[in-house]
Amino acid sequence: MERAITGFHRDAEGDWVAELACGHGQHVRHRPPWTVRLWVTTEEGRASRLGALLECRRCGTIRPYANRDRTACLELLRSNVPEYFSPGEEAALDAFLERLPGPYFVVENDEGALWACGGIAVDPHDASVASLCWGIVRQDRHERGLGRALTQHRLRALPAGILRVRLDTSHKVQGFYEKLGFAVTEVQNDGIGPGLHRVRMELSLRPAPPP
Ligand SMILES: CC(C)(COP(=O)(O)OP(=O)(O)OC[C@H]1O[C@@H](n2cnc3c(N)ncnc32)[C@H](O)[C@@H]1OP(=O)(O)O)[C@@H](O)C(=O)NCCC(=O)NCCS
Numbered sequence: 644m645e646r647a648i649t650g651f652h653r654d655a656e657g658d659w660v661a662e663l664a665c666g667h668g669q670h671v672r673h674r675p676p677w678t679v680r681l682w683v684t685t686e687e688g689r690a691s692r693l694g695a696l697l698e699c700r701r702c703g704t705i706r707p708y709a710n711r712d713r714t715a716c717l718e719l720l721r722s723n724v725p726e727y728f729s730p731g732e733e734a735a736l737d738a739f740l741e742r743l744p745g746p747y748f749v750v751e752n753d754e755g756a757l758w759a760c761g762g763i764a765v766d767p768h769d770a771s772v773a774s775l776c777w778g779i780v781r782q783d784r785h786e787r788g789l790g791r792a793l794t795q796h797r798l799r800a801l802p803a804g805i806l807r808v809r810l811d812t813s814h815k816v817q818g819f820y821e822k823l824g825f826a827v828t829e830v831q832n833d834g835i836g837p838g839l840h841r842v843r844m845e846l847s848l849r850p851a852p853p854p
C-alpha cells in the first residue's frame with residue numbers, strides 16, 4: 644500500500660526512518676555508494692518529502708488473484724458474517740471465483756496471508772458499463788485504508804471506454820462507496836437477508852478526452 648510520509652526520526656544506529664501515515668516506519672538510508680538518498684541528510688530535504696508516498700509492504704501488497712487464493716478469499720467473506728454477509732453468500736462467492744468474469748485482485752500481507760480481495764467485470768452486453776464485484780476486507784483489518792486503496796486500484800484497472808461503474812452492496816457499506824463518489828440507484832429492504840438491505844449504486848466516469 645502507498646502511504647504518506649508524516650515525519651522522520653533516527654534509529655539506534657543513527658539511520659533515518661520515515662514515519663508513515665499508517666503508523667509503520669520505513670528506513671530511508673543514505674549509504675553511498677549502495678543507497679544514495681542525499682536529501683535525507685538535510686532538514687530541508689526531509690521537509691520536502693513530507694506527504695510523499697512510500698510503498699509500505701507491512702500494510703499489504705495488491706496482486707492479481709491466483710487459484711490458490713480461493714480458500715483464503717472464502718475465509719475473508721466468512722470473517723464478515725453475519726455483520727456484512729449472510730452465510731448463504733459463501734457459495735455464491737465460491738461459484739464466482741470458479742469462473743471469474745474479469746480481473747480479480749487480492750491484498751497480501753508480508754507473511755503471505757490475505758487481507759482483502761475484490762474485482763471488476765465489464766458488462767457483456769454494454770462495453771461502457773462495468774461492475775465492482777465481491778470487494779471484501781478481513782473483518783479485523785477494516786478501517787485501515789485497505790478497502791479504499793483496493794477500490795481505487797480496481798477503478799484504475801477498468802478498460803478504456805467505461806462510463807458507468809455499478810455495484811451491489813448492503814446498506815452498511817453504502818457510506819464507504821459514497822465517499823468514493825458512488826450514488827444510490829436502488830434499495831431493496833431485507834434484499835440480502837433479514838435486516839440486511841440490498842443497495843445498488845453507480846459511479847459516472849467522464850469520457851477520456853480525445854488524443
Ligand atoms: C466496506 C469495506 C470494503 C471497507 O473497507 P475498509 O478497509 O474498512 O475501508 P477504508 O479503511 O478504506 O475506509 C475508507 C473510508 O470509508 C469509511 N468507511 C469504511 N467503512 C465504512 C462503512 N461501512 N460505512 C461508511 N463509511 C465507511 C472509512 O471511515 C474511511 O473514511 P475516511 O476517508 O473519512 O477516513 C469493508 O468494511 C468490508 O470489507 N466490509 C465487508 C464486505 C462488504 O460488505 N463488502 C461490500 C461489497 S460486496
Ligand SMILES: [Zn+2]
Pocket residue numbers: 646663665666667699700701702
Ligand atoms: Zn504501513
